[in-house]
Amino acid sequence: MSDRTDTPEGTEALLTRTQSAGNGPGNPEVAADASASKAGKIPFMKHESAMLHVTGRALYIDDMPEPKGLLHVVPGLSAKPHARLVSIDLDAVRALPGVVRVITAQDIPGENQTSPVHAHDEPLLATDLVQHVGQPIFAVVATERAIARRAVRLARIVYEELPAVLDIDSALENGGALVWRPLTMERGAVEPALEAAPRRLKGRVTIGGQEHFYLEGQVAMAQPGEAGEMRVWSSTQHPSETQHLVASVLGRPHHLVTTEIRRMGGGFGGKESQANGCACLAALAAELTGQAAKMRLDRDDDMVITGKRHDFRVDYEVGFTDQGDILAVDMQLAARCGWSADLSGPVTDRALFHADNAYFYPDVRFRSLALKTNTQSNTAFRGFGGPQGIVAAERVIEEIAFATGRDPLDIRLRNVYGTGTRDVTPYHMVVEDSISDLVMTQLAERCAYRARRDALRAFNATSRSLRKGIALTPVKFGISFTATHYNQAGALVHVYTDGSVQVNHGGTEMGQGLHTKMVQIVMSEFGLDAQNVRITATTTGKVPNTSATAASSGADLNGMAVLDAVSQIKARMVTFAAEKWQVTPEAIRFTPEGVRIGESLVPFRDLVWQVYFARISLSASGFYKTPKISWDAATGRGRPFYYFAYGAACAEVTLDLLTGENTIDRVDILHDAGQSLNADIDIGQIEGAFVQGAGWLTTEELVWDKEGRLRTHAPSTYKIPACSDRPAIFNVTLLEDAPNREATIYRSKAVGEPPLVHGVAVLHALSDAIASLDGYRHCPGLDAPATPERLLRTIMQVQARAAQGEPS
Incomplete structure (x- = not known):
């Protein structure tokens, strides 16, 4: 949990900032550093609308x-x-x-x-x-x-x-009209590196969309x-x-x-x-x-x-060593974007940003094609192109693992980002905080991955109609809008004379608990309980020119803006109290029991009343902009992300070879949320994101007919996961003792989009189960969504290859 502003160091920093900036918004980075150094913990709070939700009184x-x-x-x-x-x-x-x-x-x-x-x-x-x-x-x-x-x-x-052009293949066959400019990210010399590689292979993975x-x-x-x-x-x-x-x-x-x-x-x-x-x-x-x-x-x-998640066709070529070390990757990511640009440009850009996932490619080239089609205009979807890029990265890992006869986890660990010569992304950003090897290793030990993998292979050796599979996959997800100007937020905080507080900010609440976290920040800073802090509807009449609540940046941006507003009010109150009680600012602390002013304990409400009578403003507008980031699309270089969020998932499945039906037997997730603002909400987000990601890659299939009509246009024809589709055993843990090294709100990390990628483990576990049919000699090439029909087709292809006795 995060720290709270109640130490002399925090108060002194707030005073210094206010004195240098006047009564207007100051430098949010200073406020963040002050809060990050404080003692104490942010108070726990259940979802601010939980009771309204369960009683049906929440107004939509x-x-x-x-x-x-x-x-x-x-x-x-x-x-x-x-x-x-x-x-x-x-x-x-x-x-x-x-x-x-x-x-x-x-x-x-x-x-x-x-x-x-x-x-x-x-x-x-x-x-x-x-x-x-x-x-x-x-x-x-x-x-x-x-x-x-x-x-x-x-x-x-x-x-x-x-x-009419309706899909990626026909779009490419008809000239490949684009809705957005293509983007290339390149580092090193790809062709020579591929030519010199001891081993190389080509492949293609297709990835479906999602409603x-x-x-x-x-x-x-x-x-x-x-x-x-x-x-x-x-x-x-x-x-x-x-x-x-x-x-x-x-x-x-x-x-x-x-x-x-x-x-x-x-x-x-x-x-x-x-x-x-x-x-x-x-x-x-x-x-x-x-x-x-x-x-x-x-x-x-x-x-x-309305548009959907973009479906992709990714063509790749990779050069590698006999031990599975990646030497070079060349990848083209083509997306069905629909009839208009919408957000397809940024989505396809982000697919490139994440086509490395957690892995370092010594020589690399990524290219995007945002293809125009006569279908709905595809748009933002949780992960914003990142999950599609990660699916492509994990297919490359899987190909190398089968080609070298090694455990995919070992190939993953061999190629993760490190420090020094293995820390530069394809877009030339230095990865300063890579912990993918730590997260994967910890999770593998906690869930007994290797022992379970051996047991599943023993089961598969004697089972005729059921096969089991297991996979452990990581996620490295960049946090920030790649459109740099969106990385800003505002907030408005009012303290009323009865000691109650009203908070407004530019973020929107869609069930993810953003408003709850904003209330917790105010509670922590003023030492109040939840009854005395009220969040109000997001409105352009209070906070103008806001960014979308997207890119997993809602708490990062708006939390810092709220903190800035609160810090201004606190600094005014501290200055007043220090003069009235004749104490130093360092002797003033805001606690749940009241405001400690030297040896005195003054109720927050009483101090507010006195500040009001002294004609000191108890309202402030806060602002924050993310530091350190930049991006130049023309060169394909920059630092588009403030930091990365990490995690790993291990999934175990059972596949029926006769029907293609399957179950997710067990899932273990270890996820990096930094110093979590609210562990319960974050774990809930991880659980929901995993199920949504697994649904995208297994059960959810979009189908258009030859006349361009969407045939999966209702719950009767489009299958999202049901309660019975969740893992029978589902263990979700937050990475401990891992505060964000960057000055985010209380050193937390974003949790909205990254955990959706954990669903990729299910796709690879199904692939592992199918691979057992020919003695794990070939990559099954399982595409997404892995519906029962696609699973059966892949099963028959692998069985036919095994019957022909193709060499590995």
């Missing part, structure tokens, strides 16, 4: 009381993947009783554009061209949602169909105000971007639009950019009718309209 947007005269918006969608709009007849739509307005692109007063990266390739409503099945063409505004849903089906649209499947779908409600004001409640991970795009669509300045979100029912990246369409259409309907309007997509429409 669709639970909010509906304003009088609320209208409902439903979009009319394209039925073709690529076509020109010849004619659109909406007379029957308008004639349906209850329809108030039908909106087309011509009704937009501002810009018909919702691109989150200023690519100007994502119209809110299509005009003359549609580029995927499910693209909104118009919207119906009606008195009831059911009426609007009936009305959209009455539209008569004539299309002139155009050739976000948040419990709360896309939803927004907008209410017009006076003098052009528009207030929007949106289930969004990026309130400022939603504010900016609503303002752009309405053709007005940002200060007339306020976006608010108290909580989301899940996001996983699917609401970072793709919540904007709902918010913009709801606001547009409210603008054109003068009445409040709400847009809530049902599950089918949500899945048909």
